[in-house]
Structure formats: C-alpha cells, structure tokens
Amino acid sequence: MPTIEEQRNKAIAEQIRKMAGMEPEETSQSNTVIPKQKTEKPKEKAQEIVSQIVDFETYTETFLNPCIIENRVSFSLNRETLDVFRHILHDLRSKITLSAYIENVLREHLSRHKDTIGKGIEKNRRKPIIP
Incomplete structure (x- = not known):
C-alpha cells in the first residue's frame, strides 16, 4: 500500500500531466513510465508539447x-x-x-517561446489601412 506521501506525489504528477495536456501515465513491466498523449478534437489545432529533460540542479537554478x-x-x-x-x-x-516561483516559471516560458510568440504576433499584426 502506497504511503500518503507517495499518493500525494502521484496526485501532483497527475495534475501536472493534465495541465500539460497529457493523459495519466501507464507503467510497463519494467516500471518505465510512458506518458500517453490525449487525442484532440478534430476542430482543435494540434499543439506540440515541447519537453526538455533537465536535472534538478538546473531546475533549481x-x-x-x-x-x-x-x-x-x-x-x-x-x-x-x-x-x-x-x-x-x-x-x-x-x-x-510563491510569487517569485510563478514569476520565474512565466519568465522562462516567455524566454523559451519568444521566437514562436514573435512569429505569431507578426502574422496577426494588422496591416496599416493608410499606406
């Protein structure tokens, strides 16, 4: 029977996967965790989830x-x-x-995706009406 701490960690990990658009993980015979992607509705655009594995020291920094x-x-x-x-x-x-943590998460997101965001802004920017 899993301890309360293990149950809590599992619930947190599940919530993070939900927020990332992934289904709960499945475990195979060798206890390797394989996350499953959610199937998206046909009308929704497929969104690419960018993941990068970093060590805990890098995460902390x-x-x-x-x-x-x-x-x-x-x-x-x-x-x-x-x-x-x-x-x-x-x-x-x-x-x-908590405020500093959220600030760091948002700044990293903006830094990591600034090129994509910039391209989207340029694509959606309205053309001047008067030449």
Missing part, C-alpha cells in the same frame, strides 16, 4: 531563485494550479515565495 518583484499586480489563477505550485514548493522545501 532556473525556477527556485528568489527574485524581487517591484511593481506587483494581482491576477487570477485556477485553484488547482495554485495548489500544485504550493505543493511543489512545500515538497521541495524551498524558501522561495
């Missing part, structure tokens, strides 16, 4: 570094997502604030 947020604003976030972030920080015994 990237996401668990404190940062000063000078011009604070508030925003809404799904409760489940917020709980996942809180559990991650708690389970890693990190001293970083």
Whole structure:
C-alpha cells in the first residue's frame, strides 16, 4: 500500500500531466513510465508539447531563485494550479515565495517561446489601412 506521501506525489504528477495536456501515465513491466498523449478534437489545432529533460540542479537554478518583484499586480489563477505550485514548493522545501516561483516559471516560458510568440504576433499584426 502506497504511503500518503507517495499518493500525494502521484496526485501532483497527475495534475501536472493534465495541465500539460497529457493523459495519466501507464507503467510497463519494467516500471518505465510512458506518458500517453490525449487525442484532440478534430476542430482543435494540434499543439506540440515541447519537453526538455533537465536535472534538478538546473531546475533549481532556473525556477527556485528568489527574485524581487517591484511593481506587483494581482491576477487570477485556477485553484488547482495554485495548489500544485504550493505543493511543489512545500515538497521541495524551498524558501522561495510563491510569487517569485510563478514569476520565474512565466519568465522562462516567455524566454523559451519568444521566437514562436514573435512569429505569431507578426502574422496577426494588422496591416496599416493608410499606406
């Protein structure tokens, strides 16, 4: 019987996979974890999920570094997502604030996808009406 900690870690991992658009993982005979992709509706565009395996030290340097947020604003976030972030920080015994962690995650996302975002902006930018 799995311990409470194992059940909690499994629930967190499942929630992260759901947020990434993946179905719960299946385990094979050799205990190798193979995530299954969700089948998308025909009308929806297929979205490529970019994954990069990094070691924990790199993750810590990237996401668990404190940062000063000078011009604070508030925003809404799904409760489940917020709980996942809180559990991650708690389970890693990190001293970083939740706000700093979310800031680091968003900055890394923008940095990693800036070319794709830039192309999308250029594609959707309206042409000037007056030449």
